[in-house]
Amino acid sequence: MTSSKPILQITHLSKSFGGIKALDDVQLTLHRGEVLALMGENGAGKSTLMKILMGLEKADAGEILFEGEPLKNRDVKDTLKKGISMIHQELLVVPELSVADNIFLGRETTRWLPGWINNEDIYQKTETLLGTLGVAIDPRMKMKYLSVAEMQMVEIAKAISNNARIIIMDEPTSALSDKEVASLFRMIKDLKTQGVAIIYISHKMEEIAQIADTITVLRDGQYIATKPAAELDRNALITLMVGRQIDLLFPVAIGKQEEVLLSVRHLTQPGKFSDVSFDLHAGEVLGLAGLMGAGRTEVARAIFGLDPLAGGEVFVKGLPVTIRSPQDAIRYGIGYVSEDRKALGCIPGMSVQHTLTLASLKHYAQWGFIEARSEEGAAELMVSELRIKTASLQQGVMQLIGGNQQKVVIGKVLLARPDIIILDEPTRGIDIGAKHEIYKLIRQLTERGIAVLMISSELPEITGLCDRVLVLSQGRQTALLDRSEATQEKIMAHAVHQQR
Amino acid sequence: MKQTLTTLYRQTGSSYRKRVQGMGTFGILLAFVVICLALALSTPRFMTVSNLTIIVTQVSINALLAFGVTFVIITGGIDLSLGSMVAVTGVVAALFAHPDTYPLIVPLMMALGAGFLMGGFNGLVITRSKVPPFIVTLGTMTIGRGLALILSKGRPVSNLSDTFNFIGGGQVFGVPFPIIILIVVFVLCSLLLRKTIWGRYMYAVGGNEQAARASGIPIAKIKMLVYILSGLLAALAGIVLTSRITTGQPNAGQGFELDAIAAAIIGGTSTSGGSGTMTGTLIGALLIGVISNGLDLLNVTSYYQQVVMGVIIIGAVVLDGLNRKK
């Protein structure tokens, strides 16, 4: 770490929204060439802090020193000019424009006529820029043809071209594969040597341990601590973030029962997966592990009837069934919580109550007429049982924050009273406290004899929660491991297993 | 801190709820009231019982169509064949409504049957072929017009029985029969949309079809249902129209679909699907009717009428949009 003057020093920063303190006397210090991980649960104040830094919000009190000078009264454009850039979680790109156009958007060089873009010049500059970053992307390629990881590289290149000295990265790896994460980290290390400081926001403990030099923790809008990353282990970090010890992040498994609820044989979907067979017992959590693109979600979608199967058989409680649509699946007692809760779980404009009861509406209706009290009762039950934090049942489901929205989607599936539940990345993008609640919920379900098939990209989640683990690699199943033998290393080894 | 955060959510939550439930039709209602007041001030003949009765009678046909298309638009579709369905069903009804031929029930059932078939055809093609509803119903619009001409041999079908003509021209306790039909259908459609699972499913299909499917909602059946409802309501409108003008006109109803869609959209139905209410649509239809009636009363020439109508339609929607933003 450099001992020089910090590039960014934030002190006594406070911000209130309508009497509620979002930030209360927060501090942060950042040096050249440092990667600082900013951590905290959702609602801890990270995004408010970053918004103030970018000039999107104004602080009520406190001081921000950028290279020793106070930073005041600016807008985003000004911030960018001064050398502070942010890579947002949802990438802000123009898909129909080329890579170069995206990088120089708003700063195009012109020639001949005002407004006449000098394409050669910006292509040239982009090529040089990407070259120094060690990224092989054609500047003329349209943005929409790039992978998410490549788009992120382009965003970083854009930040560099802005002479950024501080780059804020908000959950940059949420949509990346492991390989892509590795190359992102390589790039971050390069940036460090060039003296660029990085504020890295993430929920993923493993990444933080790998990449961060320093960790600053916020909780409920207050500054908690700043420590060198090397001094904090996982449990210490969680304790700082949550404010209490979560001794058992993963509740104890009760263990599976003998009855087989779901059994699939030789499931095949050309180009996606082939010959997948497994049994799912009552009361067990079966993990479905593998890299991105291994076919995990595709298997789940096919079982649930969202996509057609080309071959294979499905048995529910020993009886052969044909599932052509989610309707069939629900009738056979299968529930599915999608990885993409916005696209497949929620309906914009619908209230919490209407979302919760959507899949089970028939239970509360007579002759097609919904009995208001019966519907409301069911929704109330779910809200209290899943501890969904919502203002009222009429609250719009899109207005809920991540963890609560996920609980609503799970609640919707549960109200249809399934015996078999498929959870696809159930804890993606939600904070550690909510994760813990969802783990507990999963165990409560299995105690009732429900069978759970869980897809997750987070290996600790798989090893911590699952009774057995099925590993997929390139659409084929490579291992079925028992809890005792399922270590992260072993799962990884099977996940990258190459097949001839 | 935790406690206060929860309180914060509660506050934003309740204001959201007000917005959703109260403001949805507020802007349009405001526009409606303002325009009614303006007309009442400009001419004493506007605010009379007989004039208001006439407005509602005139509005009834467009409102029936608008109710149908509201279902369709809520599911994210569109129905451009309304006007043609009015013509076909009107001609069919007229063909069976000559005096001393069939009892009244026959022309009614035949017309409703024709509407059912045409709506069902729309629904079937849309759900089976995945061709966009805009294109399918554009096709049916032309097919329907042709059918109406074929069935009527290009000539108006006149000489209808008095019992049939009662539907559009008769009165019960001084209330014109079309108004009674309008009220009954409005109540039924509102109940269907707000109180039944099918109504809820319509919102779900239009709000996010993928999520609706994943929730086990029978998408195809719901779509079939809305197009059939649209066809049945068009048939009802065709019956009322035919009875009102006492002939089955093969060229009747041209452009009716646009008025109906306008009523639904003015009434706050989102063109992208997933939202809308029957009350909003009814106010939208009434607004169009009031404007047209008022401008006639003021003897505004037809050239200006069209301009005024367009301006008011845009104004109403803008006003509604501004209100939502607040």
Add this chain to the structure above:
Amino acid sequence: MNRLTALTLTFLTTLTLVSCNQNTDSAEGDKPVIGVTMLSMQNEFIVNVSDEIDKKAQEAGVELITVDAERSALKQIEQVESFIAQGVDAIIMNPCEVEASSPAVAKAQAAGIPIINVNSETATKPSAFVGSDDVESARIAMKYIAERLGGKGNVIMIHGYMGQAAQIKREQGAREVLKNYPDLKLIASQTGEWDRAKAMSLMENWIQSYGGQINAVFAHNDEMGMGAVNALTAAGMKDKVVVVSVDAIPDALQAVQKGTLDATVYQNAQQQGSQAIETALKILNKQPYEVQVLIPFQLVTKKNVAQFVK
């Protein structure tokens, strides 16, 4: 794959249709061929004219190609262009618009094909015109109103589509007559777009605003006249208001017989149709012909209605 199938199907269908057409063409031999383009086959009067053309053509052994311009002048021009390309011997056109259909006349004449306008006029003079003077029809109607009211009273006029030849001329005729009767006042006028339902709504609204002041209604066509009659009957005012319209469609004739519609003006569709084909044949046979064949209008009232009802 699917698109290819669809494309092939479309192609085959077109091919079949085209070859069918050619078959009939060649089979008919060297009968004279006349292309007919009509304003709109959704209009009863036009259908009557067209039917008469058909009938007379069959009697004379002429082959007809009849198409519907669906009220679009552009479409009509394209149809005439295709007639020219097919090499028809003569063209009968029922123009959609005064100005916009004129290029069709010019094109036919440039190709040396005689073109006869039927029912309404174009700005460019055709080889011959067969029809009636719309101004005259309105004059007849309005004069009847003036006589019934004793030259004194309030009149309402329901226009056709604004800007169309028939609307312009009927308005012109009506106003000419009104000028001669200073005590006959036009208190309101509005377009009913030739449509019965529209005219009915219009009339209902007028009843609200003028009530008992209305003494007579002149509608530019019978459809709208019938709409006005419906509205007046419903309001119980029909006995006090004279309603006159133009065209003498069967519905209107029935109404005149019943006494609900006071009068209509008979425009002779049969005459227009048969004269059009006769004029065309005269031109083809190089016989002398009249450049303007005007078929007179007749006022139809309860007294003489019997002779018009089929």
